[in-house]
Amino acid sequence: MCVISFAPNTGRLFERWGLGEELMKVCTQHTNLHIHSHMGHLLQTQVLPQKVFGSNSYNGRRGEIHAVLFEYAKRLGAEIKLGVEVTEYWENDVEKKAGVIVQGQRIEGDVVVGADGVGSKARQLVLGHVDEPKPSGYAIYRTWFDIQERGVDKDPLTSMFAKEDLFFSWIGEDKHMLAMSMKGGKEMCWLLTHKDTADIKESWSQPGKISDALTIVDDWDPRCRAIVSKASFCIDFKLVIRDPLPTWVSPGGRIVVIGDAAHPFLPSSIQGASQGVEDGVALAVALKNAGKDKIPAATRVFEHLRYDRVLKSQQMGESTRNKWHKKNEDKGDDVELPFPEWLLNFDAERHAQNTFGQIFDSLKEKGYARPNVHLLYHIDEAGA
Ligand SMILES: Cc1cc2nc3c(=O)[nH]c(=O)nc-3n(C[C@H](O)[C@H](O)[C@H](O)COP(=O)(O)OP(=O)(O)OC[C@H]3O[C@@H](n4cnc5c(N)ncnc54)[C@H](O)[C@@H]3O)c2cc1C
Known part of the structure; x- marks a missing residue:
């Protein structure tokens, strides 16, 4: 239902798996990001290079990218059950076993990977208590629609999006909007952050009202109102935050959380999904290197490999x-998206392969104890 961007640090992995070409068919390469103030003043045009540090980024519709990865997993022989809920995670340290309960059936595994997102149940078992995410105070209206069907090409305020793939942003105090056209100007999506006080326990994702979104951009650049009004519906997605967990691994070492279950990301990082993929790759390397009889060691090596990054x-x-939210227009503050080398010129598989032995040995000396969280960090609630 919405766009997702996989940065070159994940693009590199997709390309190694031979999926680059297939993914590119459903993805769009924007060449520039035009960053405006909310009143429409162009602050900066950031050039978005085709390749960064030798790899592409992959930006497209979530469902379409997901479908390519889903088919790839099936080709590798993964047995996937859709539409079933894990009602319980379990670990028995005496018997040295772990597993899940699905549809009343107790399933045992060598290792259980809880990639169950921000509302993770696996995390409860890992931590030993319920750790609710905190509302960020913000939510995002998001939608996707067909350009011709919705008359984007007929409106002079929006027709530029029908001619080519464009990527625009508007930033104001404590809010921002992104709009982009994809697939050669055939489809379009927008995202709009807004203040939100609703209780996230009610629902993280619920239908939003276009009329509410229009109220937010009422006195903005008229192009924003024109773009928002083209959609027939939107989702109101609550942004939640969480302080870093003290650990991602269960006491017995056989259940491990990865992705948003371990570390939810603000969308402004444009890295949540990418870091989830890196987690999966690093965990696979650790499990393969340690072998079946050393699963608890492997999961703890994985945690050490990934935590600080x-x-x-x-x-x-x-x-x-x-x-973005606190920029000072008069001072000409830099508003470009960051492309740091430490983040993007990184190969999670090679890194795990190269450092596994060293971490494994150092943890062995300490009896594979859980790590001390040495970097105390608190995500503030100033929005997302
Ligand atoms: C508006 C917005 C825009 C974003 N844009 C980007 C972006 O451009 N780039 C980027 O890298 N990241 C982006 N992110 C972040 C990104 O979406 C997440 O970091 C990413 O989806 C996390 O992946 P995940 O697999 O860990 O969790 P999820 O994508 O949340 O997947 C968890 C899955 O587990 C399933 N599940 C949960 N509980 C159970 C259960 N008990 N039994 C069975 N199944 C269960 C859920 O149904 C879901 O399918 C964005 C986030 C938001 C909110």
């Missing part, structure tokens, strides 16, 4: 959000 990427999302 993920935290640094989360912090970057926060600093980008602050840069």
